[in-house]
Amino acid sequence: MEEKSKQIQKMFNNIAPKYDLLNRLLSFRRDVYWRKKSINLLNISDGMTILDLACGTGDMIIQLRKKIKDVNIIGADFSKNMLDIARQKGVMNPLINADAHYLPFKDGSFDRIMIAFGFRNVVNKEIGLKELFRVLKPGGILCILEFSQPEGKIFSKIYRFYFQKVLPFIGGLISGNRNAYSYLPDSVYKFPKKDDYKKMILNAGFEKADFNFMTFGICNAAICYKKY
Structure with a gap:
């Protein structure tokens, strides 16, 4: 797992240096919309602490700072170079180099957690x-925004060709x-299917x-609720 x-x-x-450019280009800027919608689904209010x-x-x-000013946000990522780019873009919030398998936070630290296009990179998803x-x-809410596989016959074929041939080339x-x-x-097509994914979330508590x-x-924004 560690290797x-x-x-x-x-x-x-x-x-990292080309990450933002390629996100916009390869998604035809839809990634901006996906992030905005995911933030709306989290139902965040003033004074909350967000990871x-x-x-x-x-x-x-x-995006969240544009929508709500009075929130405490901590960013965490296992890529130091990605965090360096975030700082260059003017992100002033605390940014921590951290691994999703061993989060350096106390139990019950956050009102909301968001993870966009990163969960498929977690090697042991159950952990x-x-x-x-x-x-x-x-009572907190987790949003996992992640790529998924379209189910329509025609569009899924077009998408697979673009995703497996055009995207890697560009x-x-x-x-x-x-x-x-x-x-x-490859990571998207190996991602757990809908029923297994949901079962995995519920099994985590x-x-x-x-x-x-x-x-x-x-894309799929999975909104996961923790019981009070």
């Missing part, structure tokens, strides 16, 4: 979910790391999980 995590960490450190896990270059933090559950306050050309953008579709699919099922 694979280190490999993924190294990969994200390498692509943005796998915060990357700080896009979720920046990751239990850690997220542990650091979430009773991503590799711009970032200089084709392996990283071949890893992306969450009371309920609602799935919110976006853009023909390309």
